[in-house]
Amino acid sequence: MREVEVNRLGDEVKEMCIEINHFLSPDMKEMFCKASKEEESPLGKKVISQLQENLEIAEEEMIPICQDTGMAVVFLEVGQEVHLVGGDIEAAINEGIRKGYGEGFLRKSVVSDPILRENTKDNIPGVIYYKIVPGDKVKITLAPKGFGSENMSRIFMLKPAQGLEGVEEAILTAVKEAGPNACPPMVVGVGIGGTFDKAALMAKEALTRKTGEHSTIPWAKDLEEKMLGEINKTGIGPGGLGGTTTAFAVNVNTYPTHIAGLPVAINICCHVNRHITREV
Numbered sequence: 001m002r003e004v005e006v007n008r009l010g011d012e013v014k015e016m017c018i019e020i021n022h023f024l025s026p027d028m029k030e031m032f033c034k035a036s037k038e039e040e041s042p043l044g045k046k047v048i049s050q051l052q053e054n055l056e057i058a059e060e061e062m063i064p065i066c067q068d069t070g071m072a073v074v075f076l077e078v079g080q081e082v083h084l085v086g087g088d089i090e091a092a093i094n095e096g097i098r099k100g101y102g103e104g105f106l107r108k109s110v111v112s113d114p115i116l117r118e119n120t121k122d123n124i125p126g127v128i129y130y131k132i133v134p135g136d137k138v139k140i141t142l143a144p145k146g147f148g149s150e151n152m153s154r155i156f157m158l159k160p161a162q163g164l165e166g167v168e169e170a171i172l173t174a175v176k177e178a179g180p181n182a183c184p185p186m187v188v189g190v191g192i193g194g195t196f197d198k199a200a201l202m203a204k205e206a207l208t209r210k211t212g213e214h215s216t217i218p219w220a221k222d223l224e225e226k227m228l229g230e231i232n233k234t235g236i237g238p239g240g241l242g243g244t245t246t247a248f249a250v251n252v253n254t255y256p257t258h259i260a261g262l263p264v265a266i267n268i269c270c271h272v273n274r275h276i277t278r279e280v
Contacts, residue, residue: 002079002136004280005086009138010096012278013074016142017100020276021069022062024055027210028273031248035185035238044243048185051238051271065272069106070144072097072126073204079135090128098122109147129201141208141277149186149270152178155200158262164219167192167264168227174266175231175247180240183270185248187211188231191265192220194255202253203267208275211249220252238271248273 024032032052039045058065074093078084086092101108101123108123133139154174158166171190178186191202214221227250237243248271257263 001081001083003083003085004138006084006089006092007086009076009084009089009140009280010092010099012140012280013072013093013096013142014100014103016140016276016278017072017097017106017144018104020142020274021064021066021104021106021144023059024065024272025275027212028248028271029055031185031211032271035245035248039238039243039245041237041243043241044237044245047238047241047243048245055272064106065274066146066270067107068109068146068148069101069123070146070274071110071150072101072123073143073145074126074128075131075141075143075205075208076128077131077133077139077141079137080132081134081136082138084138093128094124094126097126098124138280139277140280141275143204143208143275145204145274146183146270146272149178149182149268152182153203153265153267155196155263155265157196158264160260160262162262164223166262167223168230170264171227171250171266172230172234174268175236176234178268179236182268184236184240185238185245185271187248187269187273188227188250189267189269190223190227190250190252191267192252192254192263193257194263195257195261196263198255199263199265200267202255203265206251206253207267207269207273208277209251211251211273213251215252215254217254220254224250224252
């Protein structure tokens with residue numbers, strides 16, 4: 001049994017909040033470089049160039065890569081040989097978010113009640129998910145989620161008979177309805193199977209997968225590649241101003257489901273698609 005202080009995890013989260021809101025992840029940088037070469041529209045190329053310039057300025061001057069610094073979503077994979085000590089893990093993670101958004105001078109975007117709308121002024125609480133896994137490590141994945149793209153996400157409870165064709169139609173419907181509102185080029189996370197809630201969680205998790213890495217399930221990999229091609233044929237383009245780069249990637253996660261259902265969730269993220277992972 002290995003002991004891990006919860007405050008250590010909170011300190012990691014604090015640093016991660018600051019880092020990922022100021023520096024684009026390496027996989028997303030690769031996507032921008034690829035798009036700048038492959039985008040066919042002159043206006044689309046110009047928009048991508050402007051986005052890259054914005055990212056470079058953010059890195060050089062240590063200012064956020066986007067004014068919407070998001071609601072912090074945290075995925076914790078806790079090894080079953082780990083003993084968390086020193087206090088309440090959830091309180092420690094939220095304290096890390098609070099310090100990160102405070103010390104990083106990041107915008108506070110969380111309201112304490114969805115109807116009364118009073119700002120918490122510290123960007124907490126975050127949305128925290130836990131998974132118990134083999135081993136004696138704790139893996140932390142942080143994904144600050146802006147709501148320009150979050151608001152464009154959808155869930156469809158399809159009939160099994162709609163099959164793969166229905167899944168494809170659902171993904172394209174969500175992307176077309178999002179249009180420029182999701183700040184394209186976007187990353188599209190898709191969750192297929194499970195239940196209503198499981199599909200949505202899988203779609204969210206799919207956004208944290210490195211762009212360019214595909215599902216290990218053959219039909220899901222084929223779906224990712226086909227949907228990326230179809231989405232980039234929509235003409236929405238960078239910034240919604242037209243072009244051949246509407247999405248950088250489509251990431252699909254799957255899970256077994258009930259004989260009577262085919263849940264499909266689509267969680268869309270903007271061109272920064274912030275995600276960072278550390279292991280303790």
